Amino acid sequence: MKAKISQIGNSVGVILPKEAVARLKIKKGDSVFLTETSEGYVVTPYDPEFEKQMAVAREGMTEYRNALRELAK
Numbered sequence: 001m002k003a004k005i006s007q008i009g010n011s012v013g014v015i016l017p018k019e020a021v022a023r024l025k026i027k028k029g030d031s032v033f034l035t036e037t038s039e040g041y042v043v044t045p046y047d048p049e050f051e052k053q054m055a056v057a058r059e060g061m062t063e064y065r066n067a068l069r070e071l072a073k
Contacts, residue, residue, distance in 0.1 A: 004015045016024075026032060026045050035042045061068060 001017060001020055003017065003020070006013055006015050021027070024032070024043070024045050030045060032043050032045055033047050035044065035048050
């Protein structure tokens with residue numbers, strides 16, 4: 001799929017085709033994240049850093065489930 005680089009005020013932006021916007025499930029005003037890979041960049045609506053942090057949090061919540069349940073009382 002091809003995207004076009006355009007001048008937007010004093011900045012430069014990428015114009016995404018409707019099909020890409022639909023598949024990413026994004027809308028005007030949403031943020032997307034660029035992740036550099038060995039093959040180039042990946043555009044995603046999800047923050048990969050946040051996903052890593054949430055995985056660690058879920059692991060901790062599972063390990064300390066009983067303690068967290070007691071604290072919630």
